[in-house]
Amino acid sequence: MASVSRSDLRRVAARTWLLQATWNYERQQGLGWAWCLAPVLERLYADPGRRQQRLAEHTAFFNTQPTLASLALGAVANLEEQQARAAEPAYDGVARVKMVLGSALAALGDRLLWFTLRPFAACLGVLFALGGSWTGALALWVCYNAVHLTLRARGVAWGYRLGPAVLGQGLRERLERLISLLSEFGAALVGVVVAALLVPGGEPQSLTFQVTLAGGLALGLVAAQHARPSPTHLALGAGGLCLVAAWFR
Amino acid sequence: MNLPLLLTLLLGGLAALDATPVAQTMLAQPLVTGTLLAAIWGDWRVALETAIVLQLLAASTVPIGARTPADYATGGVVGVGTAVALAAGRPFSFTQDACAMLGVMSGLIAALLGSAVLRWQRRLNEGLARWCESRLRAGEPRALGEAHRAAVVLAFALGVGFSAACLGVAIAGLDRFAGGESLRLARAWRLAQPLWLGFGLAQILHLFVQRRLSRVAVFGAALIAAWLVLVVGSP
16 A cells, blocks of 8 residues: 655645635635645545545535645645555544644634734834835745745645644644744834834924824724724725815815 | 836736735735835835835734635735826825825725625636536546636736726826825825824734733833834934
8 A cells, every 4th residue: 555755745735835726615725625635645546436536525615724724734644544544444534633623723823824923024024114125025024934834834744744633732832832922022013113103213203193193003903893894994984084184174 | 018017917916816826925915015016116115105004904904714805915016006106207205195195095995896806706716616526526637737727827817907907997097186186195195194004003913912911011111112212212
C-alpha cells in the first residue's frame, strides 16, 4: 500500500492557495478542499473508481479559516492514509473529524488572523505610511505574511504528523498566547497611531482636527457595539454629512 | 488607453484575486494597492492619504463564515485610483485634498457595490461546484482543475470589469466637479479625514480591547507616552 510522501504534502500545501477559488454559498470551501487533497488521494488509491468516489465525497460542504485549513488538510491526509490501509475503512469517521477540526480551527483562526493579526498589521502599516513612505505597505504585508505564509507552508506537514490531535493543548495554547500578545501590543499600537496623528513630527494639529478625531473615535466605539448599520455605511454617511457641512458653512 | 490607467485596472483584477480566491496575502488591502498606485501614478501624497483612510476603515471588516462584507479590495483600488486620476495635473494642495475626498467617497461606494458583485460571483460558483461534482462522479478527475481555472478567470475578469466600470463612472463624472468645487471639497476633507481616521481606529481598538480594562490602560499609556515623546522629544 502506498503512503503519503513529503512531495505529496508539499503539493497539498501549494494547492491551499486556491482553497477558496470556488467559494460558494452552497458548499463554501468544499470544492477547494477536494482540489487541495487530490494529490494525497491520487497516491493512496490506485483504483480510479475508488479514488474518484473519495474525491467526489470531499467536495461536500466544508468551511474554516483559510490559513489554518492547512492543519486540517494534513490531519485528514493522515486519516485517509489510515483508512486506505484498513480492511474495512470507516469514511464516516473521516468526515466527522474533518467537520470538527474545521469548526475548531475556524473559531481559533478567525480570532488570530481576522480579528487580531490583520488589524495589527494594518495599524503597523498605517504608522509607517503616515510619514508618506512606501514602507507602510511593506510593513503590513511582511507582518501579516510572517504568520500567514508560515502556517500555509508548514501547516499541512504539522497536521499530517499529529493527525486529528493537531489542535491539542500545545498548539492551541501557543496560538492563544499569540492572540493575547498581539492584542496587548495592538492596543498600544493604536495609542501610538493616535498620538502620531495628533502631533505629527512634534507639531500639534489644529483644534478642529483634534476634536474631529476624538469625535470619530467616540463614534467608532459606539458603532462597534452594534452590527448594523455596517461601519462602511456609517463611514459613508459621515462623509456625506461632512460634505453637507462644508457646502452650507 | 494610458498606461497608468491600464495598470490600475490590472491591479483591480489582482486585488480581486488576492482578497478571497487566491492566497489571501493582503496584497488586496487598500494600503498595499494604494502604495502600488502611488508608484504607478507618481502621486504619493494623494494616494497615501486616501489609502490610509480606506485601510483603517477596511481593517475591521472581516470575511468570517458565509458573510460577504464590503469589498475593500476593489474599493481600495477604485478609491485611490479615482483620487490620483482626478489629482493628475492639479498641483495645488486644496485641489488635491478635494480629490482625496472624492476618492474616499468613491472607494466606500465601490466597496458597498462590490459586495453585491461578490455575492453574484459566489452564486455562479455554486453552478460550477455542481457541474464539477457530477463530472467527478462520471469519472473525469480533470473537472476539478478546470473548475478552479474557470473560477480564477471569472474572479479576475470581474475584478477588472468592476474596477473599470467604477473608475470610468467616477473619473468621468467627478472630473469637472473636482475642479469647480475644490474649495468646498477641500473643506469637507479637513472635516472628514480626522473623523474617518478616528472612526477606523476605534473599530480596531475595539477588536483588541475585547472589554479588558488592562488593554484600555495599555492604550492610554501608549498614547500619553508617544504624545510626550513627540512633543517634548525622546529622553
